[in-house]
C-alpha cells in the first residue's frame with residue numbers, strides 16, 4: 037500500500053492525511069476484491085522496519101489501524117471474511133492489538149474469504165522465527181533435520197494454512213518486494229503500477245487482475261505442457 041506519504045505531499049497535506057485516505061481505500065479494495073472472487077487478500081500494513089518512522093507517524097498509523105478494525109469488523113462479519121495477521125502483533129500498542137485480536141476471534145470461523153494484515157511483518161524475521169521453531173522441535177525430539185521440507189517450513193511461517201499469493205501488487209512506482217512474503221512469492225505474478233495507494237481504487241484492481249488473468253503461469257514447465265494440462 038505504497039505512496040500515501042507522496043500522495044499527501046503532492047497536495048500540500050501532512051503525511052498522515054495520505055494514510056487516512058489510504059485506509060479509506062482499504063475498504064473500497066476489500067469490497068471490490070470480494071466481488072471479484074478474491075479469496076485471500078493480504079495487505080502489507082506495517083513492516084518491522086516501519087518502527088523507524090517518526091514516533092507521531094507510528095502512533096497515527098496504529099490509531100488508524102485500531103479505528104479501522106473497530107469500525108469495520110461488522111462489515112467483515114457481513115462479508116463472511118476471516119481476519120488473520122501475518123507478523124508479531126505482541127509489539128503493537130495495547131489498543132491496536134486488542135482490536136485486532138477481538139476481530140480475529142469474532143471472524144475466526146469464516147472460511148470463504150480471508151483478509152490478512154501483515155503487521156509488524158518482515159519476511160526475514162518470519163523465516164528466522166520458523167527456523168527457530170523447527171530447531172526447537174528437533175531439540176525436543178518432535179522432528180528430525182531430514183524431515184524438513186517446504187511443507188514443514190511453510191507451516192511454521194506466519195502465513196501457515198494460507199495459499200501462496202498468486203498476484204502481488206505494489207503501488208506507487210516501486211519495483212521491489214521490500215521484505216514481503218519472500219518465500220511465499222516464489223511463483224507469484226508481480227504487478228507494479230505508478231498509481232499511489234490512495235488512488236488505487238476498484239477499477240485499478242480490476243486492471244491488475246485482468247493483467248494477471250492474461251498471463252501464462254508455467255511453474256517451470258514448458259508453455260506446451262501447461263496448455264495441454266500436463
Ligand code: FPP
Pocket residue numbers: 037038039040041042043055056058059062079080081082086097098100101104105153208
Ligand atoms: C505506505 O505509504 C503505507 C504505510 C507504510 C502504512 C499503511 C498502513 C496504514 C494506512 C495503517 C492502517 C492499515 C489498515 C489495513 C487499516 P508510505 O508512507 O510509505 O508512502 P510514501 O512511500 O509515499 O512515503
